[in-house]
Amino acid sequence: MKKLIPVYVRVPVIFFIIFGAMEYFIDSGDRAAFIKYPMVDLILLVILLLIIAVEMIVSAVDAIVYQILPEEEKAKLAAEENLKFKESEWFKNLMSKLTRTVPIENEASLLLNHDYDGIKELDNNLPPWWVYSFYACILFAGIYLVRFEILGADNQEMELKKELAQAKVEVAEYMKNAPDLMDEKTVTQLTEAADLAIGKEIFTTNCAACHRADAGGQIGPNLTDDHWILGGGIKNVFHTITNGGRDGKGMVSWKTNGMKPRDIQKVASYVLSLRGSNPKDPKAPDGEIWVEDVPVAEVK
Ligand code: HEC
Numbered sequence: 001m002k003k004l005i006p007v008y009v010r011v012p013v014i015f016f017i018i019f020g021a022m023e024y025f026i027d028s029g030d031r032a033a034f035i036k037y038p039m040v041d042l043i044l045l046v047i048l049l050l051i052i053a054v055e056m057i058v059s060a061v062d063a064i065v066y067q068i069l070p071e072e073e074k075a076k077l078a079a080e081e082n083l084k085f086k087e088s089e090w091f092k093n094l095m096s097k098l099t100r101t102v103p104i105e106n107e108a109s110l111l112l113n114h115d116y117d118g119i120k121e122l123d124n125n126l127p128p129w130w131v132y133s134f135y136a137c138i139l140f141a142g143i144y145l146v147r148f149e150i151l152g153a154d155n156q157e158m159e160l161k162k163e164l165a166q167a168k169v170e171v172a173e174y175m176k177n178a179p180d181l182m183d184e185k186t187v188t189q190l191t192e193a194a195d196l197a198i199g200k201e202i203f204t205t206n207c208a209a210c211h212r213a214d215a216g217g218q219i220g221p222n223l224t225d226d227h228w229i230l231g232g233g234i235k236n237v238f239h240t241i242t243n244g245g246r247d248g249k250g251m252v253s254w255k256t257n258g259m260k261p262r263d264i265q266k267v268a269s270y271v272l273s274l275r276g277s278n279p280k281d282p283k284a285p286d287g288e289i290w291v292e293d294v295p296v297a298e299v300k
Helices: 007-025 038-068 071-082 089-099 104-110 128-150 156-177 193-206 233-243 261-273
Strands: 111-116 119-122
Touching: 007 038, 089 128, 104 111, 193 261, 233 261
Parallel strands: none
Antiparallel strands: 111 119
16 A cells, blocks of 8 residues: 555645645635634644654654565565555455455356356356445435425425525615615615705705705706606606716716715605795796606505
């Protein structure tokens, strides 16, 4: 066996197994442990030196033992060393365990009485590797039958469906806690006084110049009436504030100007809360009267 794996293969293999195990067991986040913790490099170096030292000691002991062996033992050892792998005792043992073949010289002992036109039949052993694989298959089939056909465990399709459903729940949960990822599909209208107060502040700072402090309209349209150029309702208003109005009209994209989706949600909710507030001297209505899409069932 020793001859089989030479020292220049054995040492690196052992070293990299230890190296791999360390990387696996040391929790170093997104960087490799040997980069994050220089201590690991030192330990690996010591381990490498140890492996080399052990190899040197073992080979030195071997050399000494060989020197003090009697001549005939030396000859035996040399003969063993020169054996090919397939001729070694170890390999032969393994093969006979796996196959239990009868040597060809003893074939006569297996001969059955059957003789068909000179074709003879041998009663060979089934090779153990085959027999045990067969038993394993029977066991597997039994467990499979009980698990899937009797106890009704999920098949692959069910597993996929469950995982997809779970993923949906997780995505929804994530979106709830990550308002910066909100878009016009997921946005909801806020009604809390605290949120609307922040919305009002944002409006006064950024929007009043064009829409007037009471949103009655000036350069930009009146935002308190039922007429909308680009569509009313939280989703459209969120979209307009995020992406801006028609080219050249003056309403810029507030996303490009660095406004966060959750702030856009608040100012949009504030704007919508002003509906019907009838400011003095409002700008004449622009656009169409907006009717929120109501699901058919609710209309009647
Ligand atoms: C530079 C002037 C200007 C500023 C500042 C401005 N707007 Fe506008 N806004 C406009 C104009 C002009 C339009 C009409 C766009 C069009 O016709 O496409 C408009 C349209 C809108 C609309 C759509 C109205 C409709 O009828 O569809 C909303 C909602 C709106 N603005 C909200 C805001 C909010 C909120 C802010 C502040 C974050 C803001 N605007 C800042 C000029 C402005």
